[in-house]
Amino acid sequence: MRFKALTDKGKKRSANEDNYFINSDIDFFMVADGMGGHAAGEVASQTAVDFAADFNFELSNPLASLSDLTFEINQAIIKKSKQKIDYQGMGTTFAAVIVCNQRLYYVNLGDSRIYLYNKSNKTLKKISEDHSLVADLLRKGKITKEEAFNHPKKNIVTQALGLESELDLDKGQLDISGDEYILICTDGLTDMIREEEIKTVFNKHTNVEKVADELLQQALSSGGLDNITLIVAGFNE
Structure with a gap:
């Protein structure tokens, strides 16, 4: 697959x-958005990267591998948080996918997101479920x-x-076609630009580099209030 990844600390x-x-x-593609004082969030998200880099994925069962990886990272962050007072309460979101044999396998925890964009019918679909207070209110119909x-x-x-030993993972699998693109991003992107605006960027370009570059620039020009990280991947150009 062709891909482009970008990360920026934003303007604030x-x-x-x-x-x-x-x-x-x-x-395999993943993003992690760390949280916690004294730069502990960076430690938590880097722990996720370190474990993913060393993990031995079993591609005969990618979804089980993703789940195992997620639980291992969780335990590692909890362990680290007990070793140093500055690390107490640190955590990270985690959104990750594996594309294998024209299927997308994913796992998500927190409010980073995974989208699929279909170039043929120009649709953008969020396939992950946010774990957030506002997402709960939205699902219950209490807010628009x-x-x-x-x-x-x-x-x-x-x-x-890193916050609790028990996890309720958002995970799943679905077929993916050659005219679909994957977007994985932290909330620094989706808090700044709406899904309709993201779709418009995909409509404009067939090149993953141009899509990624424009998404980042739009998030920055809209305020860049948080760190911004995104990966755009696709089969075709």
Whole structure:
């Protein structure tokens, strides 16, 4: 697959606590958005990267491998958080996919997101479910999608790696065609630009590099209030 990954600390943050990792040999892609004081968020998201880089994926069962990896990262972050007072309470979102034999396998925890864009019918579909206070309100019909985008508490996550030993993973698999593109991103992107705007960028370009570059620039020009990390991947150009 062809891909482009970008990360930026944004216009307001002094440091970048986002991380990403790609293993192009098995078409594995992940992003992690760290949280916690004293740069502990960066430690948490880097822990996710380190474990993914060393993990031995079993491609006969990619979804089980992704789940195993997620639980291992969770335990590692919990262990680290007990070793240093500055690390207490640190955590990270985690969104990861493997593409194998024209199927997409994914796992998600937190409010980073996974999208599929179909070039033929020009549709953008969010396939991950957010674990956040605002997402819960939206699912219960208590707020609208527009209210969710502007909600003052939209950055409060209800699950993340490193916070609790028990996890309720959002995971699944689906077929993916040659005219579909994957977008994996932290909320630094989706808090700044709406899904319709993301779709418009995909409509304009057939090149993953141009899509990624424009998405980042739009997020920055819209305020860049948080760290921004995104990966765009696809079969075709």
